[in-house]
Amino acid sequence: MKEKSGGVFEELLETQQIFDDREYLRSSYVPENLPHREEQIDKLARIWVAPLRGETPSNVFIYGKTGTGKTATVKYLMEELEGVASDLSKEIEVSYLNCEVVDTKYRVLATLANNVREELIDGVDVEDLSDFPDEVPMTGWPTDEVYENLVELLDYREQFIIVILDEIDRLVSKGTSDVLYLLSRLNSDLTNAKVGVVGISNDLEFASDLDPRIKSSLGEEEVVFPPYNAPQLEDILEERSEKGFSDGILEDGVIRLCAAHAARKHGDARKALDMLRNAGEIAEEEKSKKVTTSHVTKASKKIERDRMEEAVESLPNQSKLVLMSVLVLQERKSSRVSTGDIYEVYSSLCQQQGWEVLSRRRVSGLISELDMMGVVNARVVSNGRHGRTKEVELKVDPLQVRSAVQDEIYVQDLDSLPVRKQKRLG
């Protein structure tokens, strides 16, 4: 190995360092300073100071779209809270659940119980362990027994527990909102401990189809995180890039461009950061001395491409076949692809694969779905006597479609596919 020094690694070391520490440029990183969230932080801090004073904290609903800093703000405040609590030797525990993963009544209660149990084991002498309720298995117990177990664990000592339910709207849409009812009245079953519930939702409307009792009890306080505008995003990016990038590596306008892109996409700070980091990575690959706006443009395209590729790959097989039909038709006779054309090609492709042929109605629906995803562009046009149809146009790179689709589908002999006689138009 030694004689090879001077090779790859040294070369890499000699080139200009783009990143100082790219961790700061990831959206998962929780910064200690959250620009333009002073109002929300202030409001939440007022709520969560309660347990430090020995009072029960109010339950809170937090609303805001993705990338508006909800989770980061809450995590930051919780760290602070736990820090201050241990200074004052108060028992305050935080239990964080992501409801996208923990998405049933049983799992919420079980995960919560096990979290509480773990904290408890850390907090008290190990010899007491035999008194503890058992660990809840991830399946098997009746739900009410899990609940009793949880209550027992919570009440084991005087303490405050803050339960954070991230992506809480997932619970409601899956119809498991009765667990929220249980949580909302948890305090009435407790004597030593007090629980505060924090619900974080991407969906601003989600509370509207919630049982009014749950709504009023869990939503005692509401905090809204509005989307960032472009200047605010710039501030955030500025702050992160100071730590994340080497000094002076960013060309003027790079941050502004990233912010502008993301501001157009609903003020999503996560997207803005991804774009900035990607731009840096592209600059690094190109061994560039600076990160320029053209790197940002490339990053933006790359992100879009990756998104599309993932979308196409994760499509159900039937949809892939429909997409393939659009591709075939477009290559064959260029543009002006109509639903009827697609259906014919689709059904023969289907037979070729030995698959069931879906109905016209369904295929029409699948085309609409592809349209909504942005994989194709479909618009309804009327050709007078020749009827109304959708004109479909591929919106992604044909090569991408090919590579994504070919894993599952082997298309043989495209020339044998039917082509409808070209009708006269205009």
Add this chain to the structure above:
DNA sequence: AATCCACAGGAAGCCCGGGAAC
């Protein structure tokens, strides 16, 4: 003005797999 094409897209109901309740 009336006709009629080639679909769009809504409504209702079927089927099937999986999870909860019995």
Add this chain to the structure above:
DNA sequence: GTTCCCGGGCTTCCTGTGGATT
């Protein structure tokens, strides 16, 4: 285990429609 229920994918049937053609 069985039964029940639910949601999603799908079909069938249907009504609606913009504008070239008659």
